[in-house]
Each structure stands twice: as structure tokens, then as C-alpha cells.
Amino acid sequence: MLHRLAGAPEPDGPGELRALLDGTGLAAGFRPAVEAAAGSAEAARAGARATAEPQARELATALARAVTAGALAGAGADADCTAAERDRLVELLTTRLGGGARVPGARAAAVLGRLALRVTTQPLLNAWRGSLTAGAAPALGDILRYQARGAGLRAYLRERITARPGPTVLIGHSLGGIALVDLLALDAADGGPVPGVELLVTVGSQAPYLHELGALTALAPGSRLPYGFPRWLNVYDRQDVLSYLAAPVFPGDPRVSDHEIRSRQPFPASHSAYWKQQSLYESVERAVTEAGLG
Structure with missing residues (x-):
């Protein structure tokens, strides 16, 4: 054999x-x-x-x-x-x-x-330190660059989102989720929510953690999501060290919900394993239906 x-x-x-x-x-x-x-x-x-x-x-x-x-x-x-x-x-x-x-x-x-x-x-x-650092470094580098120069990305996203009439469902993975939370919160706080956006889905996102650190552009530490912010489904995996819960960070806000994915993959593979999990698409489908878009 x-x-x-x-x-x-x-x-x-x-x-x-x-x-x-x-x-x-x-x-x-x-x-x-x-x-x-x-x-x-x-x-x-x-x-x-x-x-x-x-x-x-x-x-x-x-x-x-x-x-x-x-x-x-x-x-x-x-x-x-x-x-x-x-x-x-x-x-x-x-x-x-x-x-x-x-x-x-x-x-x-x-x-x-x-x-x-x-x-x-x-x-x-x-080599646990090197493995985790190497796996997380690309995502962390992107996040740091966004924190320094994120206005251009938010402007681009807003242009693309408003190019077509709603209703619109936005899905952002990792840094994409951070940028979308920032964009939607900033516009809502200014009194002009992004037109047509009915549902935000963040996948493997660090937005809740950055908010707790006071490092999220749109929200001061401890502040609530502004009026006009859409429903928010946050998808995470306990194996993905770059994903965080959102509902406990915004307690009592009925717009915010978390859904756990269990990829059974180690990090960093778990950070990109969401898209092969059927439960991800089922949770998005439920959220779309609950938002009255189905």
C-alpha cells in the first residue's frame, strides 16, 4: 500500500x-x-x-x-x-x-x-506567530490604508450604489464591510441616507471591533447607529480571527443581527471560506425576506 x-x-x-x-x-x-x-x-x-x-x-x-x-x-x-x-x-x-x-x-x-x-x-x-501574522497582514494592511485614505473609496462606493435605483442589498467582506458601515453611517448622520439601500450584509468584518476601539470613521465610541441606517446582517465564524459580533456592540438595536458560519477551517483559510457555506446564502435569503424585499 x-x-x-x-x-x-x-x-x-x-x-x-x-x-x-x-x-x-x-x-x-x-x-x-x-x-x-x-x-x-x-x-x-x-x-x-x-x-x-x-x-x-x-x-x-x-x-x-x-x-x-x-x-x-x-x-x-x-x-x-x-x-x-x-x-x-x-x-x-x-x-x-x-x-x-x-x-x-x-x-x-x-x-x-x-x-x-x-x-x-x-x-x-x-510557527504560530508567523502563520497568524502572515495570514492577517494583508487584511490588516488594507484596513490601515483605508483608515488613512478611506474617503476616496467611500465616494466610489456611493457612486456605484446610487447609479441604479433601489431597493439595494449591499454585501461587504472584511474591509468592504468596514467601508460600507462607514459610508452608510456617515450619510445617515448627515441626514441623507444612501438612496435605495434596504439591507447591509457584512461578512468576516472588523467594523464592530473598530467601533469599540474608537477607530471607525463614522461613529464615536459608544454611539448608536444613526437614524436611517439600514438593517444589518453581520456574518462571522469563530475560526476567523478577523470577524466580530455586531449585535452586542449595538445592544437593543433591532436592525442589527449576527449569524454564525461554521466552516471548520483554520485561520486564515476561514477568512475566505464563507462563500462555500450554504448557510451564508440561506441567512442572506432570510434577511432579504424579513426586509420585505423577497
């Missing part, structure tokens, strides 16, 4: 495995993950013990999980993989190795579990 894993060709053509690797951003890290698993001492020991068919099936599943974990770790922020896609990848790899995609037994799992920890968790723990 280890020989089969090490000698496995790169998946190519229109097959499901190739499409899955390409669609999740794991293609580049697949071969290194395969080689790491096949060449590991843990896999060799597990292979030596898998002398019967049940143990071989367990080993196939455990190896598939180790390869998948390694590919995810190697992809880092480039991974765009849902939990369902990850599980399907394990199934496909298990089938290629001649096993059955089920939970591995205690013997293979104990040995291969150490491999998964070594190729994923431990390197991340060793």
Missing part, C-alpha cells in the same frame, strides 16, 4: 479527484503531502502491522486523512475547502489506496495520528 501511495501518479484529466484538488486550492500541496506520508516512519510501522484485510482498510483511511491534512497545511491561506469537500477528498484517496472510507481502527489511527500531528499541528504550533 505504501508503494502504491508513493508511486501514485498526479491526478489529471477531468476526474473528480483532479477537480476537487483544483477547486479547493490543494493541488500544489498534494504531491508533497503524499511523499511526506509515504516516506514517514509512522506509515512504515503501520504498514508492517497491517497484515490482514481489516487493518489494511484502516491504514488506507488513515493515510488518506494524513495526506489531506498535509495538503491543507501546505496550502495555508490559499486553501478554499469546505468540510464536505475535505471529507470527500479523504473518501477518494481511500478508494485509490484500496480501502473503505470509514473511521480508522484504533491500531492504525494511533500510529497515523502521530503522523498527522507531525505534518500539520506541530509545525503550525512552532
